[in-house]
Amino acid sequence: MELKRLSVLLIFSLAIWIGCVPPMYEPPEAQQNTLNPNWENTGNISAAFISTSRTIGVGTNIGSPTFNVSFIASASNIDSLEWVFPGAIKNDSISEVTETVEYNAFGRYDVGLKVYNTEDSDSRYYENFIEMYYKDDLIFGENDPLIWSITGTDTVLTDFTQPTDAEGNPYSNWITVPYSSPHKVVARKSFEDFPRNNLILEFDYKLERQSVIYIDDASITGTSLASPSMISYVSSQDATADDLRIDSPIAYPGAKRFSIEYDSIPIWIASRINEEYFEHVILEMPSKSDFTIRMVKEPQTMLTRLVPFDLDSTATNTSTPVADTTTATPSDDTDGDGVTNLVDVFPFDASEQFDTDGDGYGNNTDNDDDGDGYLDTTETAANSDPLDRTSIPNYVIQHVRYPYTLNIRNLTIKIKEEN
Ligand SMILES: [Ca+2]
Ligand SMILES: [Ca+2]
Ligand SMILES: [Ca+2]
Ligand SMILES: [Ca+2]
Structure with a gap:
């Protein structure tokens, strides 16, 4: 960075300008401007000035940003004036009441003004009067x-x-x-x-x-x-x-x-x-x-969560169990459906053998064999067990934990x- 070199230059030019070597630079208080003690208000005129801006945030991330600041001396009853803009790259003069100054780098810049009339002079010098920094637009x-x-x-x-x-x-x-x-x-x-x-x-x-x-x-x-x-x-x-x-x-x-x-x-x-x-x-x-x-x-x-399907409203689940069909010949297969009477819950009905949920409807007629409220077809499609009421169809949901x-x-x- 050029600041050190600038400071040296500045001290040198100040020495020429005011004819004596100024004291060592004292750092300014944060957020305050420092008045150089050698540049005093001598009385009747005042080297006051204002500027169009003091801090400038620019979103230029590639290359050098360029920006202008206009200064206006607010002194009255003066015959002449002289500005200093260390670090500025361009200004058309240093002796006009209004000066537009161009800067082309991020940094802090001092500004000074000296005013004269036939009887008096006054000067102001502000450290870090202008600050230009990078401000991201977050796009x-x-x-x-x-x-x-x-x-x-x-x-x-x-x-x-x-x-x-x-x-x-x-x-x-x-x-x-x-x-x-x-x-x-x-x-x-x-x-x-x-x-x-x-x-x-x-x-x-x-x-x-x-x-x-x-x-x-x-x-x-x-x-x-x-x-x-x-x-x-x-x-x-x-x-x-x-x-x-x-x-x-x-x-x-x-x-x-x-x-x-x-x-x-x-x-x-x-x-x-x-x-x-x-x-x-x-x-x-x-x-x-x-x-x-x-x-x-x-x-x-991520967390995995199981969310049950909504119950199937058309699932058949009565509370009427199959009547006692115990036969005297358990080893026979009375209805000839290939399942012996001992095992066949419907020994006289060749179209039915089992009633898993015991609701009186054989598994071939029943649309919800295990009585869990989900149709056999739903369970088969969702890979849950249609013959196990503890196995039900779930959506598998992953959400942020x-x-x-x-x-x-x-x-x-x-x-x-x-x-
Ligand atoms: Ca049967
Ligand atoms: Ca049944
Ligand atoms: Ca079921
Ligand atoms: Ca089931």
Whole structure:
């Protein structure tokens, strides 16, 4: 970075300008401007000025951003004036009341103004009066180097949603990865031509526990045990009585949930669910001008749940057992159906032999042999046992076990204030 060289230059030019060597630079208080003690207000005129902006967040991640700031001297009764704009690349003069100054790099810039009239002079010099930093717009997409690129094998655009206010307007600089994204979610962005030293990555994040999830009833379909393995979530606002409500566990076991990688090396990891408040993170970055940032939401653990089919309303289940049909000749096969009278529940009926649920209807007539409320045809299609009332057809549902939403906002890259 050029700051040190700038400081030296500045001290040198100051020495020429005011004719003596100024004292060593004292660091300013955070967020305050420092008035150089050698540049005093001498009385009748004042070297006050205003500018169109003081801090500028620019979302340029590749190449040098360019921005203009206009300054207006608000002094009156002056004959002449002189500006200094260290670090600026272009300004048409230094002696006009209004100056438009061009900068072309992230950083902090001092501004000075000296005013004169025939009797007096006054000067002001502010350290770090202008700050230009990188402010990310948190826009996600594919194959565009200027936005966050989704790179995971499972990552899809719907993994990134923008929260909205009560009127439905999206919040800028704020993105969420919903709990309904169970896979690993990765977004990547390259940065080029940044200052090499003292870069600080800052952002706010929140890992929000989703205490209740609803599974869309319409997504619970199919007849085989293997289907559906994944389901669709529905928001609590849109859930109906038919949708399946699942309460999340109170406590979530600690695990790596969200991480930041610099050139593929993890430099920060979050695990704790902090559902109430955003936490502010400040990360010092290595001294490279070209680098890549990756944001990674780890895959969520899945839970398999069995949800019984709805009962078949047409299942035949009476409470009238077969009459006692004990015969005097147990080893005979009176009705000639191939099953001896001892075993045949219907020894005089060649079309029936067994009544598994004992409801008086033989298994050949009965449409629900085991009396569990599911038709034999349903059970066969769903691979449950039609002759075992403890075996019933289920949907196999996989849902997120510890659902949480990741919020990220106000991502910036600034140059660290020197101490
Ligand atoms: Ca029989
Ligand atoms: Ca039966
Ligand atoms: Ca059955
Ligand atoms: Ca059964």
